[in-house]
Amino acid sequence: MANIYLIAICMLVGIFLRRINDFPENAPRTLNAYLIYVVLPAISLLYISKIQISFAILLPILLAWIIFPLTWVVFGYLGKRFNWKRTTTGCLIICGGLSNTGFVGYPIIEAIYGAEGLKIAVLIDQPGSFIVVSSLAIIVASIYGSEKMRKRDISKKVLLFPPFLFFLVAVTLNLLDIRIEGSLETILQNFASTLTPIALISVGMQLKVNLSDIKDHYLWYGLAHKLILAPTVIFLLYGFFLSTEGDQGLIYKVSVMEAGMAPMVTSSIIATNYNLRPKMASLLVGLGIPLSFFTLAVWYYILENL
Numbered sequence: 001m002a003n004i005y006l007i008a009i010c011m012l013v014g015i016f017l018r019r020i021n022d023f024p025e026n027a028p029r030t031l032n033a034y035l036i037y038v039v040l041p042a043i044s045l046l047y048i049s050k051i052q053i054s055f056a057i058l059l060p061i062l063l064a065w066i067i068f069p070l071t072w073v074v075f076g077y078l079g080k081r082f083n084w085k086r087t088t089t090g091c092l093i094i095c096g097g098l099s100n101t102g103f104v105g106y107p108i109i110e111a112i113y114g115a116e117g118l119k120i121a122v123l124i125d126q127p128g129s130f131i132v133v134s135s136l137a138i139i140v141a142s143i144y145g146s147e148k149m150r151k152r153d154i155s156k157k158v159l160l161f162p163p164f165l166f167f168l169v170a171v172t173l174n175l176l177d178i179r180i181e182g183s184l185e186t187i188l189q190n191f192a193s194t195l196t197p198i199a200l201i202s203v204g205m206q207l208k209v210n211l212s213d214i215k216d217h218y219l220w221y222g223l224a225h226k227l228i229l230a231p232t233v234i235f236l237l238y239g240f241f242l243s244t245e246g247d248q249g250l251i252y253k254v255s256v257m258e259a260g261m262a263p264m265v266t267s268s269i270i271a272t273n274y275n276l277r278p279k280m281a282s283l284l285v286g287l288g289i290p291l292s293f294f295t296l297a298v299w300y301y302i303l304e305n306l
Helices: 002-019 028-051 055-080 086-096 106-131 136-146 150-157 162-175 180-190 196-205 219-242 244-261 266-273 278-304
Strands: none
Touching: 002 106, 002 196, 028 106, 028 136, 028 162, 028 180, 028 196, 055 086, 055 106, 055 136, 055 219, 055 244, 055 266, 086 136, 086 219, 086 266, 086 278, 106 136, 106 162, 106 244, 106 266, 136 266, 219 244, 219 278, 244 278, 266 278
């Protein structure tokens, strides 16, 4: 329970700090930059370089590659069936099909399942979510939106995302059987240990929801899909392939929890750049994050009482 309390306290601290007049307005951006350029690369180097390659780890990697196409099929069909605006359909596909497996997912998984769970979360996030957001999400944005940035430019920006670059370095170290040990390992562990409090405080500082904007029923379609349908599919599908005990049980639980995370912040940025209902894209993230804490608590209860 101490880890659950930590999540709630960090979020409340972030909300409290946002209300202090003298606190810098750009503090969340600074904290996010620290996470992107220091903490997430440290986690990639620390865990991916040591992970044992096996068939079981393919399932976490495939998570985003299952959820995103499923979301495309669901909202693509509904959009045509009920004659939705193409911008609405595109926004729901991009934001509803990508989980916040990093900023929100990492600290929550680490708090609940520890370092071993975080290793699996990194696999879900780096070769899964970030490759999907730089490929399939760009294709969807190009089809449904008015392009404001060249596909090449956005793909380049995502592919040069520091944690992804260090993921490639960590994979290389793994394949070459080069181990990170000694002082370097200790330094990386110290940086990695700051992830949970800083990421969740940053999220708390950025939570701003205008109640007058939440009447859009499309918003709730997207949140219902992301927080309920997507994890249900993974819960049932992965249940056929994985045991609920031991190492496979941990992979199963982390995969279901990551599938139920709120929409990815990067997906909202892409939707905005392509003029795909920018306000709704922001709300899907801003409202999805606090709501996901309640739905994730339900999923956690289900998974721990199988």
